[in-house]
Amino acid sequence: MLGAECVVPGAFRVARCGVRHVGGSILVALTLGVAHTAVAQTPAKIVVTSATLKEGETIPRQYTPDGRNDSPPLTWTAVPASAKELAVICEDPDAGNPPPFVHWVVYKIPATAKGLPEALPIDAATKMPADLTGAVQGTNGFRRAIYRGPAPPPGKPHHYHFVVYALDAPVASKPGQPPLTRAELLDAMKGHIVGQGELVAIYERTGPAQPEAPAGRGRGRGRGGN
Amino acid sequence: MSEQSKLISRRDLLRGVGVAGVAAAAGPVSILSTPDAAAAAEPAAAQAASAAPREAFENLTAVEADLLEAIVDRLIPTDSLGPGAREARAAHYIDRALGGALASSRQAYASGLAALDRYAQASRGKGFLELSASDKDSVLMDVESGTVTPGIFAGSSAQFFTLVLNHTRQGTFGDPYYGGNSNFVGWDLLGYPGVRTMVTPADQKALEAGQLKPNHRSAYDYEGFNKATARVESHAGDMKHGD
Numbered sequence: 207m208l209g210a211e212c213v214v215p216g217a218f219r220v221a222r223c224g225v226r227h228v229g230g231s232i233l234v235a236l237t238l239g240v241a242h243t244a245v246a247q248t249p250a251k252i253v254v255t256s257a258t259l260k261e262g263e264t265i266p267r268q269y270t271p272d273g274r275n276d277s278p279p280l281t282w283t284a285v286p287a288s289a290k291e292l293a294v295i296c297e298d299p300d301a302g303n304p305p306p307f308v309h310w311v312v313y314k315i316p317a318t319a320k321g322l323p324e325a326l327p328i329d330a331a332t333k334m335p336a337d338l339t340g341a342v343q344g345t346n347g348f349r350r351a352i353y354r355g356p357a358p359p360p361g362k363p364h365h366y367h368f369v370v371y372a373l374d375a376p377v378a379s380k381p382g383q384p385p386l387t388r389a390e391l392l393d394a395m396k397g398h399i400v401g402q403g404e405l406v407a408i409y410e411r412t413g414p415a416q417p418e419a420p421a422g423r424g425r426g427r428g429r430g431g432n
Numbered sequence: 433m434s435e436q437s438k439l440i441s442r443r444d445l446l447r448g449v450g451v452a453g454v455a456a457a458a459g460p461v462s463i464l465s466t467p468d469a470a471a472a473a474e475p476a477a478a479q480a481a482s483a484a485p486r487e488a489f490e491n492l493t494a495v496e497a498d499l500l501e502a503i504v505d506r507l508i509p510t511d512s513l514g515p516g517a518r519e520a521r522a523a524h525y526i527d528r529a530l531g532g533a534l535a536s537s538r539q540a541y542a543s544g545l546a547a548l549d550r551y552a553q554a555s556r557g558k559g560f561l562e563l564s565a566s567d568k569d570s571v572l573m574d575v576e577s578g579t580v581t582p583g584i585f586a587g588s589s590a591q592f593f594t595l596v597l598n599h600t601r602q603g604t605f606g607d608p609y610y611g612g613n614s615n616f617v618g619w620d621l622l623g624y625p626g627v628r629t630m631v632t633p634a635d636q637k638a639l640e641a642g643q644l645k646p647n648h649r650s651a652y653d654y655e656g657f658n659k660a661t662a663r664v665e666s667h668a669g670d671m672k673h674g675d
Contacts, residue, residue: 271579273555275570328570348577357579413582432579 220354252403270355277353281321282398286401289317289372298365307432308388310353311344363410372401379401491530515617522603525612544592547585
């Protein structure tokens, strides 16, 4: 069998191990040597908490369109010392076409930041808090570069993952570039994630669902219930 | 939120207006003004409001008219680029049209405006008129995205938002004959030099240099497209100038 890869835990990936039957004997072709391609190690575990969100529990209305739709406060610890920047993504794997539906993207967060305060600005004119200087809110599933909270269709609770990433290099961005989407950010972070952690909370709505708006009219693409 | 990311920018809006050759005049500023800009504009607006007696609306109730004025004021706000939908009297355009060309939308306005106010009260704890500019924008974003609490709008809140936005654009950038674009503020905002039956090479050069003076004339100021014709057409074909 060819193709299996041998991985030495906590170290570089070793080159391919080949096992092949030859004339009734087994030839084990072990290609020695260490792969030259750099492979990211398993990211360190970041502990994500919140003063108002609790793991596995319902998100307070304040952080949804049923309330003020403020962004929730987040805090984190155990960020690796090698971190140069942090990023946060809030996503709902129970919605989106394809999933997940993205509610929030924040990147270029200084590595010294200990969290995000409640209610980040929703307009460009209002500055980020001083300890978040340079942080950028990326484009969410509603095509807005701000937080928009859970609004799942009635029926079942959705899970909202607030994921914090520690990066060993700054996210590259060009002047005038639109705020990154989740996909663009993940691409930019590839190979640079040295720490990761998440807090998962849920939200459910009851009552009649809103009728679908006509396609392309004021709705985020690929929304599919969020 | 950075400039490039806004779902609806003033540039998008100008593109939607369909006035050729004027879109480049606008900068990438949000339709939804910043709180700072709104705060700067508030004293002037308040002064104007206190100085001018309230004008009667023909079709909307006073409550509906106040809500609609507040909404259009956030959709195309007064900002550093110039006057917005309030100065253009877009709400008056809509009110007037709801008795004619847009009559079929009257019920949508009645239920939609009431629902929007109920949603503001339920989600933000205050009626829409009492909210800060930022909170009004937040409410409107939720209405636009169709994420308002289920059961508050009879139909799709996103459809209602689109209806009002389209009519606000018409009332701000349409021909003043229809009751909006007061004092040609919408066309001036776009840099649109006005309806012309003839454009000379000198006019064209002046336009391209940004020096063509707007003529501030309605299409109906010209022979051959008179107001009587327009009135008949606008009443005969419902929604012809609307939706």
